[in-house]
Amino acid sequence: MDGASTEPVETKLPGDLPSSKADTVHLKPEELIAKAIAPVKREYIRTPPIRPCSNACNDGVSEKKAIVSNVVKEKKSKRQLKRERQQEQKSALHLCPEVAKTGNISSCRYDSNCRFSHDLEAFKGQKPADLEGNCPFMSLKGPCPYGLACRFSGTHKDGFLAESLSVQENSSEINGLNKNVQKLLWKNKMSYPNADAQLKLLGLLNNSKAKKVEVKEEGDQAVLNTFQATDENGDNEAGNDSVEVECSPKVPAKEDYVDDALAVDDLQPLKKAKPLVEEEICSNERDNGLNSMEKDIEKSCTQSDVLETTPTNKLCTDVDLSLKLHPREKKLIDFRGKLYLAPLTTVGNLPFRRVCKVLGADITCGEMAMCTNLLQGQASEWALLRRHSSEDLFGVQICGAYPDTVARTVELIDQECTVDFIDINMGCPIDIVVNKGAGSSLLTKPMRMKNIIQAASGMVDKPVTVKVRTGYFEGRNRVDSLIADIRHWGASAVTIHGRSRQQRYSKLADWDYIYQCARKAPEGLQVVGNGDVFSYLDWNKHKSDCSELSTCMIARGSLIKPWIFTEMKEQRHWDISSGERLDILKDFVRFGLQHWGSDGKGVETTRHFLLEWLSYTYRYIPVGLLDIIPQGLNWRPPSYFGRNDLETLLASDSAADWIRISEMLLGKVPAGFTFAPKHKSNAYDRAENG
Structure with a gap:
């Protein structure tokens, strides 16, 4: 993406x-x-x-x-995966987390109703041999949160199981999803007063009922529609979840869809929450690349965009008109000269970001999270927002197709997470995202871009940044004509990937066009360039060729050699040894x-x-x-x-x-x-x- x-x-x-x-x-x-x-x-x-x-x-x-x-791999249905998980839970190896932590079978509050095994002797008899090395939690404060289930349990010191400590406290991670908030999201009972007020202020609710995340009811049990944004191959790793280990009674109604949300290989295409007014990319935009960009934009700005811009004098009188912050009132982040690690699907996880921080990265950003999945309370999607204490300048990246969805997500993140900035992805080229009206699709809908940025930036004091590509179609760049508006709409910074959506990742990035956009950017809008930075010489060249450029984002270069950040800070080519x-x-x-x-x-x-x-x-x-x-x-x-x-x-x-x-x-x-x-x-x- x-x-x-x-x-x-x-x-x-x-x-x-x-x-x-x-x-x-x-x-x-x-x-x-x-x-x-x-x-x-x-x-x-x-x-x-x-x-x-x-x-x-x-x-x-x-x-x-x-x-x-x-x-x-053979694709398995949800039912198959759930059955396999249930069978695995009956195994003696699936020891109750509370029993594993304490070594005491009476420590579990569910006793015989627990869905995990309490047979310590059977577990010890079937447990694989310990791995070489020391327990990774021994260097941290407190005991190992996995106790007897740890694959390094033989290295635990005396009294190592004496106290129970959560994974989050042990590893200095924050931004975990609160269980009470998650239940409200599951039941679709979460309220978004600031977001709804901002949407009314901008005239984006059309005097209609606030949209809610779709939930299907089957009898007494709410079954969530769990959908994941996918990468080019149609699957996104739900394994990025670092959920707090917790035992629970056998087959509780609410717990079933926790397991479904955490299934690694059981992921479905992103389901878009029903929009206020339906709006799709017209087929001509996808099938006929020869139409002019002006026609693309004219067709995309349909009657729904007109409805979305209802004059503010028709709004309810109870809206707080002082809600929206002026861009100059926002907290600012100075990106200039800092080494910015790009959000990277699958591989840009928290452990990888920690490695890059050790090697010199200044700014880190979480993997792209889909707004609809966050609003549904999917634990696997919320795991993408996790932050480590070493990430001193950290942002999260979200992706959504409609201003109400994005605004409510921003309010939720602002309430539940500690972040320094929120980035909105308007450049993702993946088909399943674009076809839902998100990602690069927004480049053909400037009015929608405006509404999303205004709705998101007007309700939080944190900087809101935007990630875009040069345009939707190859050879018809669009960002240079929008660069001034992006700042006026409320964005503090814009990252420009020097390729079009149609180009995907073929050919080299167009840095001349990035420079052109940076020179056109108004005062107060920081411009970050992105594409093919693979050495400190690339970094130096882009910075010297365009002084208006704030910094360069490093993406795939950091995957191939994460010590690129060290090379840039030390201004040398590091002939790193295999041992290093x-x-x-x-x-x-x-x-x-x-x-x-x-x-x-x-x-x-x-x-x-x-x-x-x-x-x-x-x-x-x-x-x-x-x-x-x-x-x-x-x-x-x-x-x-x-x-x-x-x-x-x-x-x-x-x-x-x-x-x-x-x-x-x-x-x-x-x-x-x-x-x-x-x-x-x-x-x-x-x-x-x-």
């Missing part, structure tokens, strides 16, 4: 790499760069390893299809276990996100191996040897090797373990994933 995306520049299969050593050895470094191939020194080049494939593969095309098909890179991975694992848990489930969740990250880090080519530095973000690494075995392993594009790295840090994978990265930029075979 835009500003929250980890989509690669190019999709790469084994056939895209040089087929033999001679293909690269006889080309000059400049010729290799022209072909977007990294100029690795000749003595390190090797022939790409042959990936095994089934006998059914008779040609290159069918081979690629077969390789990809072998790693696609492994230490960074160890830090991520430690942070991950503190965030997702040190029990069996937490270990495997940490492994999953580690593997997702490794599907990017292998693209880094050590400085000492390159004929020309710095490495370009669009360069494809050829197959090469490292300067030692660990460096060679870290450079492997094989999922099997990534799994081996994870086993070095988290122990052996479970039987039948498979992995395929969400962005699917690489090809894998059955042998690598078996």
